Amino acid sequence: MTLAKPVLDSDPGTLSTPRIRYSTTERDPAVFFVLLAGSARSTSFFLSKNNAEAPFVLSTFHFILPVMFHVVLFQPEIPPNTGNIIRLCANTNSELHLIEPLGFSLDDRNLRRAGLDYHERSSLQLHASLEAFRQKYPENKLYAVSTRGTRTYTNANYKPGDVFLFGPETRGLPQTLLDSLPADSVIRIPMKAGNRSLNLANAAAIIVYEAWRQNDFV
Numbered sequence: 253m254t255l256a257k258p259v260l261d262s263d264p265g266t267l268s269t270p271r272i273r274y275s276t277t278e279r280d281p282a283v284f285f286v287l288l289a290g291s292a293r294s295t296s297f298f299l300s301k302n303n304a305e306a307p308f309v310l311s312t313f314h315f316i317l318p319v320m321f322h323v324v325l326f327q328p329e330i331p332p333n334t335g336n337i338i339r340l341c342a343n344t345n346s347e348l349h350l351i352e353p354l355g356f357s358l359d360d361r362n363l364r365r366a367g368l369d370y371h372e373r374s375s376l377q378l379h380a381s382l383e384a385f386r387q388k389y390p391e392n393k394l395y396a397v398s399t400r401g402t403r404t405y406t407n408a409n410y411k412p413g414d415v416f417l418f419g420p421e422t423r424g425l426p427q428t429l430l431d432s433l434p435a436d437s438v439i440r441i442p443m444k445a446g447n448r449s450l451n452l453a454n455a456a457a458i459i460v461y462e463a464w465r466q467n468d469f470v
Contacts, residue, residue: 318345318412319345319346319347319375319412319413320344320345320346320412320413320464320467320470321344321346321347321410321412321413321414321415321416321460321463321464322346322347322349322389322392322413322414322415322416323337323340323341323346323347323348323349323416323418323456323460324349324350324351324382324385324415324416324417324418325337325348325349325350325351325418325420325452326351326382326417326418326419326420326425326429327351327352327353327354327355327419327420328350328354328355328356328418328420328421328452329354329355329356329420329421329422330355330356330421330452331356332453333421333451333452333453334348334350334356336453337452337453337456338376340453340456340457340460341375341376341460344460344461344464346460347375347376347377348375348376348377349376349377349378349379349385350376350377350378350379351379351381351382351385352378352379352380352381355420382417382429389415392413392414392415393411393413393414393415393437394414394415394417394433394437395408395410395414395415395416395417395437395438395439395459396417396425396429396430396433396437396438396439397416397417397418397419397425397438397439397440397441397455397456397459398419398424398425398430398438398439398440399424399440399443399448399449400424400427400430400438400440401430401438401439401440402435402438402440403435403436403438403439403440404439404440404441404442405439405440405441405458405459405462406462407439408436408439409466410462410463410466410467411467412467412470414463416456416459416460416463418452418455418456421452424449439459441455441458441459
């Protein structure tokens with residue numbers, strides 16, 4: 253069976269639901285389904301007539317991968333951290349959102365080096381403010397991650413579509429923002445007493461993988 257290179261059929265406005273198109277000359281749609289459908293959450297098959305000998309040739313295969321989680325970095329400052337989180341999001345089917353102003357350019361070589369070749373496999377959106385992000389995703393449950401939280405991150409029940417908000421590396425999330433959220437929406441990662449904080453990319457990985465584990469790594 254021969255597959256053409258997958259093509260991303262999307263635009264910046266719909267990156268949260270990219271549609272991947274494959275082409276094949278496989279004559280048995282069932283074979284194609286077995287090979288590919290395991291990685292697709294939503295599938296659509298397009299059958300076309302070819303000739304009398306192979307009347308049902310599967311010409312294209314579309315599938316949509318819904319975003320598992322939304323990772324939001326509020327005014328991030330250090331390029332390699334964001335680059336590592338780009339890689340994290342690409343590997344967990346999460347969408348990354350950056351709240352401006354940023355402490356770096358998206359063309360920063362350190363950011364790109366940390367993200368390796370995962371930039372093309374990830375979905376990233378820029379937002380002028382946190383309010384602009386919330387207007388776009390008003391129904392999604394938001395968890396703010398902070399050392400000032402009282403709820404341990406393992407005590408929350410995460411669902412697909414949940415939002416994880418992280419503050420800038422040198423100062424964390426504003427207290428006024430934390431105060432505006434319900435107490436059970438501010439979660440923390442336990443640390444040794446007296447220590448200040450974890451690396452941002454490490455903290456994001458801990459939270460996202462716990463949330464994904466709770467959803468059976470689907």
